[in-house]
Amino acid sequence: MPLRRTLVAALTAACLFPPLAGAAETAKLTVTGASTLAPLVSEIAHRFENANPGVRIDVQTGGSSRGVADVRRGIADIGMVSRVLKPDEDDLTVNIVARDGVGMIVNTANPVDPLSRDQVIGIYTGRITNWSQIGGPDRPITVVNKAEGRSTLDIFLEHVQLKPTDVKAHIVIGDNEQGVKVVAGNPWAIGYVSIGTAEYHAQAGTPVRLMALGPVVATTGNVANGTYGAARPLNLVTAKPPEGVAARFIAYSQSPAVHDLIHDQYFVPAPR
């Protein structure tokens, strides 16, 4: 009787994995929030766990707004927020872990370089629709924009002084990787993504070229030294000033001990 067998298997599984009732752990932290930050924080957590036996840190994703909401409701100890906190979020304690610059990318087949801020505005408002209008070949421009609410969109819009409703895009994307792949696959597309991501792909041979969003050259170095303005903070937030293990974990995340991990994720350690 397959049904019965399935049930038996399920029960066996339940016995093999009994609920952890009162197991020997001294502290458990739950961290939720931005998926951009999750791989980094997850790696930091592994290293922290190894250094502090008995501590367990569960990292969950779901977006920056979830990080804020979960911390406020007490579901999570720490929230990951990949943007500047909004005025109505000043009840939270903010700890910046890393920074992430935003730069324009085009395909390597595209000869147009550089782009002025006005030209970018022209492209994103639909005034410039063909690369020939700004010295390129006669090809229609494919404008890649981010979805409403994304923090890179906010930074971009702030930088070019546009409202969301002004933008005339052809493709709307979610994550940075999607932006890179769209531009890599379409020689006449333009988009904006995390500088670290773009740098990695440019080095790895993906046909994308990074361009500055403003006068300063777009490099992670310039983001690190603070000269490149279009960058977002990657934050760990708590409802109250952090205490105990949470405080230690946040301090650890901001310490030089994890800078290699931050570089591994192509972000920039935040200046202390």
Added chain:
Amino acid sequence: MTNLHAVAELHRPPVDEPGPAVPLIRARGVSVSYGARRVLGDVSLDIARGSVTALIGPSGCGKTSFLGCLNRMVDLIPRCRVTGELRLAGADLLDPTLDVVALRRRVGLIFQRPNPFPFSIRHNLDLPLREAGVRRKEPRAAAIERCLRAVGLWDEVHDRLDHAAGALSGGQQQRLCIARALLLDPEVLLMDEPCSALDPISGATVEALIGSLKERCTIVIVTHNLAQARRVADRCALFWLRDGIGTIVEQGTVGQIFHAPKSEITAAYVRGAVA
């Protein structure tokens, strides 16, 4: 074997053992309707223990419906209503509180198309036995052999009992179904045109089998084949449509029906068919 009989007895509700004069099955004014449509009206028929009764007549005049009443397979038909009096060994077959499961173990049914389950031959035969509570393997094996021998299938299949029943020929399948019905030692075996889907040779084998089954149980057989009715039956009942409703126009021994019919319909039907 003794075990099986004991089990079969257990499942047989105690009934008053009728005297030889009392018929095993007694129908009085039985009518069947499907919704508003009446298909069988006012059927009265006695069937004696140990006899073979053939229900004959053209298609669509209620023979199968009547058969369905005898083991309450009509329950499966939505909005089917049966009225009148129908008794098996004195027990009321139309009692809505009757245990139909127990009834169907006493009254077996063979379908027009052989319907072995899509399992192995052994599993086909094991199922009803296990269902009747025969837990141990040996009595089951013994019963299977006994019944397969009874239908003459043992020599043909004993070395491939674990093969698919569906791989058997049509005639073998039908004999397997009969063996399956015999396992529970039914008092009555209902057969709904058991040979009509078979080739003549398989049909003849099954027909011969019916003769040998007489000693084990009472048989009621629906058939369109008048020659077959003459060969296997003791008594015949001719069903006929009257005003769109099936009923019995004449019943009697095979001799009466075929050689001295009282009704002109019978005479014409028998003559037309004989000629």
Added chain:
Amino acid sequence: MSIDALRRRRTARVVDAAVWGVPAITVAALAWLLADVVWHGAGQIDLAFLTTAPRSAGRAGGIAPMLVSTAIVVAIAVAVALPLAVGTAVLLVEVLPPSASAGRWIRRSLDILAGMPSIVFGLFGNLVFCTMLGMGFSLLSGGLTLACMVLPILMRAAEESLRGVPDGCRRGALALGMPRHRAITAVILPCGMPGIIDGLTLGVGRAMAETAALVFTSGYVDRMPSALTDSGRTLAVHVFDLSMNVTGGDRWAYATALVLIGLLLVTAGLLSLASRFLQRKGAHKP
């Protein structure tokens, strides 16, 4: 030969070509897609990849915890959804009369369920299982959420399969004096088993490939789970994370996807063997 006959022969040839053409296109598209995955991913796969934990957010090390989490989550989903689905299908086909409005409503409700996007299941599971029922981010929450998701697939497949069981089997079983519930469990369900297994294969495939519903329920933790109440990242979530959130994770995403596809092929193969075995035991269609 008449023109009519010629035309008919031409139609036959066109139809035959089309019937061979469709699988050819499908195979070509799949081969293309698979080749893509193999090309990018095969280089990363070795024994260590299957037996060690991930390092550097998945760009080193292996996927062992994800394999275990996936197996547990899918097992929970099947263990919960399969009995429910088969029970519901039996109810619809064998118990309720075909005209019953209850049956129609159950079927409709499951059809609507089948069309809900998986992210809605994820948010639902998060709210109901993780928060309201207090299971937190756990394999259990994930499994239960997946169960809700695959329920319509399993139910529809089981229902269709039971409808295909020949009436002869049904009546035969009842005429043998089997009570209805025994006729169903001993005869009708075994007859319908191949179709139920086909549905199960689809359901398991869907469950193994699911991402959005699990991000919010079984979670993101890439540790080897030690309890059903632990959070655990499944293979599909890992693939998604590597390809969307981890810069430079593409090759590892493809490698993980390749393992996932391999795992599914093995599961589908085993299930189809089981189905074949059942059919060989029966091998008959009256």
Added chain:
Amino acid sequence: MTSISSRRPAERLFVTGLGLCGAAASLTIVAVIGVTTVEATPALSVAGPQAFLTDDGWFPLSGRFGLMPMILGTVLVSLGGLALAGPMGIVSAVFCNHYAPAAVATAYRLLLKALAGIPSVVYGLWGLVTLVPLIAAWAPPGASLLAGILVLALMILPTVAVVADSAIQQLPPALHRGGAALGMRRHTIAFRVVVPAARSGLATALVLALGRALGETMALLMVTGNLVQYPSSLFDPVRTLAANIALEMAYAQDIHRSALFVSGLVLALLVAAALVVAEVLAPDGTRHVD
């Protein structure tokens, strides 16, 4: 008179169990819709339900909640995908049962089942990296209704094919033999006898596939361009309701988040509407004992 009201306790228990299964199964949708409705209520009460249908544009942060372009986008992508995958899936099933040699059929079936288990993000990546650039070279921007339809068709093809295959396999072989005995050609038997005879199962296959299509998220998010607009051609980008949720949920708060749940609710209504249409167009031939 049916045995639903049996006097046997075992059977009564059995039927009760089945009833509970059915109840639990149908309660699932009530719970899912319930949760979605509760979450959607703030946006519905602030903006009013009609705003979601009549507003011009989708700018939830600026209080504009027009879902109509996305409703149309969802319908077009799903129907397009089904229009491709439906016939192809059915032909695939016919191929397995009536054309292919046994070994080929076995291999093909396994292949289809493998297709069903590829995570949608892999379909999405493939579409994004391979298919979209091909279309872009021809008619930019590439990410389009067409790309969505093609990827979706490939994704739901196995659902149609596997369920249709089951349905056709279960038909009595007598049907096929009967056709052959009448001197019918193979394709006539397959498409004039077998397919019509299996229509209940084929309808199930299509309904399941449509469900999958309407709810598909990740793959479409990567290839359709996600632009909220009424497409004027196959090469125009569109956004589907499910992609809308996945795209914006991560950063959405308050009314914006609630508005995304309205997308989910609208999607459920869309599925219900599709079912009504399906029931009207093809009243299903549910058979039963007798």
